[in-house]
Amino acid sequence: MSPSTKQIRDAVAGYIATVSSGTSAEIAALYAEDATLEDPVGSEIKVGRAQIEKFYSALDSIDSTAELLTVRSGGSTAAFHFRVTSHLPDQTVVVEPIDVMTFDDDLTITSMRAVWAPEDVIAGQR
Template identity: 50%
Template sequence: MAASNERIREVVEAYVDRVGNGTSAEVVALYAEGATVEDPVGADVLTTREQIATFYGNLDGLEQETSLVEARIGGGQAAFLFRISTKVGDQTFTMAPIDVMTFDDDGLITSMKAYWNADTDMTVT
């Protein structure tokens, strides 16, 4: 039986929170074994837990704020828009990617694709 929409929403909300306030290990814990990550779409697809952990490890120690803007959930999948601001020195990098995720029966993420482009979707203030 597929994970409920409520369970998927909980995982999406946890994901957004952990990307901003958690550790890479906490983010990776939301992924199922064998999951894939393509961030941004068009980049190499990460296919091992080690690759995914290394990817999210880049967030450790950064000063970030995240917020979920909008989410659509159905059929064991979610598409959502969230905002992420990262402070580096006296600059703040802000973007709002659209992530599309699929989930297993337990509500763990089996695939994630992030739709954004650094040239057009990121602002620096």
């Protein structure tokens, strides 16, 4: 049985919470073993949980928070807009990507594509 819209939206909220306070291993655990990640769209696609964990490892040493702004879902796909705020020693960096994720019947992420460009990153003095 396919996940409901509410289940998909709850899975997205869980992903955002994990990005905000979890480790790269905890984030990667939300993905299927053979999942794909393209962040940002147009960059090299990461395949598999090990590559995905390596991608998220950049967050392990940064004080950052994520906030879900809006989410839409249909079938096994969700598109959502969120904000990531990273507090670096000398500046604060904010980016608001729009991600498109697909999920399997167990609500495991099977693919993620993040739509944003370097021009969307806002950096300011801390």
